[in-house]
Amino acid sequence: MLTVWGRATSSNVQKVMWTIGELGLEHRRIDAGGAYGGLDSPDYLAMNPNGKIPVIDDGGTLVWESNAIVRYLAGRYGAGTLGPKDPGARAAADQWMDWMLTTLYPDWIATFFGLVRTAPSKRDPQAIAASAARAAKHYGLLDAHLAQSAYVAGDNLTMADIPIGSTLYRYYNMEIERPRLANLEAYYARLTERPAYRDHVMISYESLRATD
Ligand SMILES: N[C@@H](CCC(=O)N[C@@H](CS)C(=O)NCC(=O)O)C(=O)O
The missing domain is CATH 3.40.30.10 (Glutaredoxin)
Known part of the structure; x- marks a missing residue:
């Protein structure tokens, strides 16, 4: 089991x-x-x-x-579905998974921690705005990539979508400034139609919110 x-x-x-x-x-x-x-x-x-x-x-x-x-x-x-078998396709998925961890995640988590997991009296609005702006820049790069394909590593959902997609529910539900990114918004809308995404990612984070 x-x-x-x-x-x-x-x-x-x-x-x-x-x-x-x-x-x-x-x-x-x-x-x-x-x-x-x-x-x-x-x-x-x-x-x-x-x-x-x-x-x-x-x-x-x-x-x-x-x-x-x-x-x-x-x-x-999930070999052949979530897990690409071809080494080139596998590398495309791997690169976006690594990009999420090394590039997107630090600014995404700094925004989430600064805004949600920090009590209002201790928040640093400038630092939150700065990390949100950096995250927006990363999402902008992804948005340009998503002009070419419905999912991160091609026309179907693969493991490459999981780390990146898992950030989007919180990104689109935090009270921050977000640029209009049409391809990213359409991608997020596609994810929200998936039962497994709704069940496991689109869940309240209110229990994590710090209060004074
Ligand atoms: N790089 C690790 C990070 C793991 C991590 O930091 N997990 C957090 C939760 S998201 C944790 O264990 N926090 C302590 C806690 O929840 O008590 C991974 O991706 O698995």
Whole structure:
């Protein structure tokens, strides 16, 4: 049985759960992290020495790092669908997954943390606006790419869409300035039609909101 550890409100857990939903895999998810805690127990650290969520155990195969988990599940259970088989197509998916982690994510998470996970009295509006502007620039690059194809790595949903797509629900629901990006908006609208995206990514983050 595939087991996932991690609370449903974690964006990194959401990547894994969306992937599982797209692939229709039998699984169980155990709440961990945040208010649930448990990440510093010896048993947990034996699975993920980073003490972070998510981690999966798939019949004895342990994997941590959300993008690595998405790649593993796509390769094992979605070869030819979520997991591109051709090395060139695989590289196209990999490059966007790495781009999400190294380029988009730092500015996206800084915006989310600055605005939602920081109490109003401690917020730095200038820093939030600056990270949101940098994120918008990254989304602009993606918008230009999406003029050529319906999904990130071609005409169908692949693993490349999971990390990037998982940022968009929060991006479009935060009270920030956003430039009009028609291709990105159309892409986001396509994702919102997918049941697995609705079930696992389009969920409230209000329990994460810091208050004074
Ligand atoms: N690079 C890691 C980051 C993992 C991470 O930072 N997870 C956060 C949640 S999104 C966490 O474990 N936070 C501690 C907690 O939730 O208690 C990944 O992509 O899996």
